Amino acid sequence: MIEEMKIAGCASYSVEGQSLTDLRKINFIYGANGSGKTSISRVIAAPANHSDCTIRWANERPLECLVYNADFVERNFRSSLPGIFTLGEHDAAVLDQIESARKKIAEIERDINARNIVLHGADGTGGKLRERSTLRENIENECWKVKNRYDADFQSAFAGVRNSKARFCDKILSERASNQAALHSLNDLKKRAVVIFESGLTRENAVRVPDSAELTQLEALPILAKKVVGQGDVDITALIDRLGNSDWIKQGVGYFVKSTPQCPFCQQDVNADLAKRIGDYFDEAYDRDIAAIARLIAGYEAASTTYLQVLNEISQTSSRYIKADQLASLVERVAMRLALNRQHIARKQKEPSAVVVVEDNTDLFAEIRNFLTAANAAINEHNQAVDDIHNQKKILTAEIWKYLLEENKSILDAYHSSKTAVDKAINGIEENLSIKRSQLAATQHTLRELEKGITSVQPTVSEINALLASFGFRGFKLATAGDQGNLYEIVRLDGSNAARTLSEGEKTFVTFLYFYYLIRGSVSESGITSNRVIVFDDPISSLDSDILFIVSSLIKRVFELSHARNSVIRQVFVLTHNIYFHKEVSFDPERKTKCRAHETFWIVKKIDDVSTLESFDHNPIKTSYELLWSEVRNENRSNLTIQNTLRRILENYFKILGNMDKDKIIEKFEGREKVICASLFSWVNDGSHSTHDDLYVSTDTTTVDVYLDVFRRIFEETGHKQHYSMMMGTESVPIASVSPIETASPVTNSGQDAA
Known part of the structure; x- marks a missing residue:
């Protein structure tokens, strides 16, 4: 069955559309002519023709849809109709x-x-x-x-x-x-x-790793640890050693050469022999050591300058693989170490006899070498990656x-x-x-093949003709026609074709009967037992009130069939603009106030030329007669108008019943109640009252209660207690009990005229 529909982009529906959701087995849709009902039936009949509309089927399994609407009447009411095949019984x-x-x-x-x-x-x-x-x-x-x-x-x-x-x-x-x-x-x-x-x-250039071998070699020269002093066998050696001033004397020799024969310090004449002995003390070996110290100073200065220059050049490059801060720290450390060693070596030159110990930079040089070697390895890997x-x-x-x-x-x-x-x-x-x-x-x-063997169009003809006769349509009937007898013709009693001479009401009714039997049959020899969705769109258009009740009874029969076990009728939609038909076809004595589990109620309206759909959890359509009763049921009723409300109910109900002797009813009461009963039937002589201010009585609560009691007893005394109970909501009754009262002007629960 259909679980949900969206009607959009067709007729008076907007592009965004309106949706009917949570649809059930029986669905009632009420709306005035032109409000958008037929669009719904057309979408169900031919969803492929409405691309903006959607239908969601239970279990995603579409069923056959039989739709009775104006299109069906126009399409099928011709000089002949396709025969309806039904199962035989032989x-x-x-x-x-x-x-x-x-x-x-x-x-x-x-x-x-x-x-x-x-x-x-x-x-x-x-x-x-x-x-x-x-x-x-x-x-x-x-x-x-x-x-x-x-x-x-x-x-x-x-x-x-x-x-x-x-x-x-x-x-x-x-x-x-x-x-x-x-x-x-x-x-x-x-x-x-x-x-x-x-x-x-892009590729990167490798950095030059500075060579520290020369610096390491110079820092390890033995001359730094050697005490450079004069010859030991000269007679003044003991004095120089005791004084420990050989470096001071060596420096003084230079001054002595310039001041000879006088001493450069004490200005006294120096014995020539002393000068010779001092000269012998500082021999050739001493001079070689002094020269070695001088070469060490020059070599270390040059090597350290070159080493630092290379490191500074590397610092100036911006390679992603050399951490600048780490390199700067290394450069700073090695520069300080080299400067300190240069000071140590310079002291050796001033004090040749002193033992000088320089800083060992072997580990620092190794750290720098490893740092730069790792950078070059990363650069090499980078270049290989660039190449590939x-x-x-x-x-x-x-x-x-x-x-x-x-x-x-x-x-x-x-x-x-x-x-x-x-x-x-x-x-x-x-x-x-x-x-x-x-x-x-x-x-x-297999089922289709079996159906072909025993299907026939004749039973439908017989049943439709019987219904036509029983309803008083005796001037025409259906007859089989066609080469194989698989068509229907509407003929007069003399056998002439009657299709063109039927009234609108006759045309509508016979087409409806044709559809009614099509529901349980098929226009082909197979498919008779396929599951289907049935749609009735304004089926009582152009019909008089008598036929209205006949059509509603037949549709109710379809409702009953839809509830039967293994029924081919899986879902029914009823769309109408007729308030009386809606009330008749939707009446269910088992329904209290809310919808039953198998039904839904909808109203379609056109607002500003755009159709809208509204769902209800109850039957939203009420007659004015029902509204009068709702006033009686209302505990907060108006005491000023209630008496006239009671009179209007009696007028509607007993006028339709007819054959009512109001005097006999009045005689059933005594005293004050008799006067009240007579006043409630005053419309018989005075005419109908359509307003609430044409009769004035006392409005106190006690008087109103008496009027309500007399009103109830009128129904009881006339044998219509069941109708009273139903309208007061205290008892369920069959539909026949309410049919006579459906004559008042219809209104919807929104207060708008529904006709």
Whole structure:
């Protein structure tokens, strides 16, 4: 059956449209002419012709739709009508086979529906498919969290999938199935990504590693630890050693040479022999050591200057692989060490006899060498990557995805396990559904073949003619026609064609009867027992009041058939603008105030030339007669107007019944009650009262209670207690009890005229 409809973009419906939701077996739609009812019936009849409209079927299984509306009348009322095939009754065995086939079809359909519920859920939005969809939504969200966490670092690796949850998730799942890359640390991946994914990447020059061998060699020369002094066998040696002033004397010799024969310090003449002995003390060996110290100073100065110059040049380069702050720290440390050693060596020159210890820079030189060697290794790796950039990008991208897979392994494994289980269940259900659908098609084919063998158009002719005669239409009837007797003609009693001479009422009624029997038959030899949706759109147009009740009774029969077990009538829609017909066809003595579980009520209105639909949880259409009764039932009723309300109810009800002797009714009361009863029947002599201010009586509560009591007893004394109870809501009664009162002007619950 139809669960939901959207009517949009046709006739007076807007592009956004209006929806009928939660539709049930019986659906009543009331609306004035031109409000948009027929558009609804046309969408049901031919949804393919209304592309903007949609129909949602239960279990996504469309049914055959039979629609009675103006289009049906125009299409079918011609000189001849297609014959309606119905099942014959002469072959009980074949009928049993047909019934068996129908039961099997129903059983298969139930199996299909049950599996569809497991697959799609009871409301079409759940089941295993929803479970799989939820799994997918969850894994997409988890993958998107991963993307957001690493997007800033790995944008290039995520190229093509960065802007779509679904594509990013698909990529991760695809990589999970195929990625064989090596696993690297996150820091390594980030570091390489900065380089390899850089735009306009170029090669870098290696840096020169300064040679520290000469400095290391000079710092280790033995001359620094040697006490450079004069010859030991000169007779003044003991004095110089005791004084420890050989360096002072060596310096003084230079001054003595200039001041000879006088001493440069005491200005006295120096013995020539003393001068010779001092000269002998500072012999040739001493001079060689002094020269060695001088060479050491010069060599160390040159070597340290060159070493620092290379380091400073490296500092001026901007290589991504050399940490500038770390290099600056090393340069500062080695410059301080070299400067300190130069001071030590300079002191050796001033004090040759002193033992000088310089700073050992071996470890510092090694640290600098290792630092720069590592930088060159990184530069070399960089250059290799530049030379093979395309392949390097591919490798790094795969390694990034590998890291993401490993980091989220538990989440991905759980999803894969759950999805595998759900997929297995879905595949099993779908395979079973495929088998069931094949079985259904085969059984339906068998049913059609069985129906062809015993179908006939004659029973429908007989039944329609019997109904026409019983309803007083005796001037025409249906007769079979055509080469094979599979057509109907509307003929006069003399056999002449009557199609062109029928009145609008006759034309409408005979077409309705044709549709009524079509509901339980088919215009072909097969398909008689196929499930169907029935739509009645204003079926009583151009009919008089007598036929109105006949049509409503027949439609109610369709309602009853729709509730029957294994009925082919699965759903019924009734659309009308006629208030009386609506009240008659929708009356249900089992309904209290709210809709019953199998029905819905709708009103379609046109507001500013746009159709709108409104649903109700009760029957929204009321007659003015019912509104009068609602005033009586209302505990907060107006005491000023209640008496006249009671008089109008009696006027409506007893005038329609007729043959009512008001005097005999009045005689059943005594005293004051008799006067009140007479006043309530005053309309018999004085005419109908249409306003509430044409009769004045006391308005105190006690008087009103007496009037209400007399009003009740009038119905009891005349044998119409059941009608009183029904209208007061205290007892359920059959439809016959309310039919006579449907004569007052109709109004809707919104207060607007419904006619």
